[in-house]
Amino acid sequence: MKINNIRPQEQKYLQIISTIANxxxxxxYVGTIPQQRTPTVAIVGTRKPSRYGNEVTHQLSYxxxxxxxxxxxxxxxxxDGIAHRAALEAGGxxxxxxxxxxxxxxPSHSALAVINY
Numbered sequence: 139m140k141i142n143n144i145r146p147q148e149q150k151y152l153q154i155i156s157t158i159a160n161x162x163x164x165x166x167y168v169g170t171i172p173q174q175r176t177p178t179v180a181i182v183g184t185r186k187p188s189r190y191g192n193e194v195t196h197q198l199s200y201x202x203x204x205x206x207x208x209x210x211x212x213x214x215x216x217x218d219g220i221a222h223r224a225a226l227e228a229g230g231x232x233x234x235x236x237x238x239x240x241x242x243x244x245p246s247h248s249a250l251a252v253i254n255y
Contacts, residue, residue: 140168142168143164143167144167144171145164146162150174151171151172151173154175172208176231177208178207179209180211181210181217181221182217182221185216185217187216192220195220195221195224196220197224198224199224200224200228202225203226203229203232204228204229207230208232208233209230210233210234210235211234213235213236218234
């Protein structure tokens with residue numbers, strides 16, 4: 139897996155990050171980052187959603203991704219994973235934000251932990 143790094147101020151899609159307090163100097167990523175600023179929605183939630191929560195999360199993520207909205211979540215089990223999977227099913231773009239290092243994607247037992255880049 140090739141881990142890349144970038145300074146947020148060097149890339150249009152990420153420039154908004156440099157406006158927050160204590161912005162990171164570098165971000166590490168695998169895959170590609172959108173080149174231009176596009177509509178983006180973060181969807182995060184419980185690891186144990188109800189059946190209704192599953193349905194709403196999937197439908198919302200799928201519909202937004204189908205319309206070109208980038209879906210951002212944390213790759214955790216539950217709502218996060220549903221949001222990522224729905225975006226991929228819609229042929230959309232999804233970004234997983236991880237607090238830990240990229241060399242050890244967590245949760246490793248998630249079906250989304252292994253994604254083709």
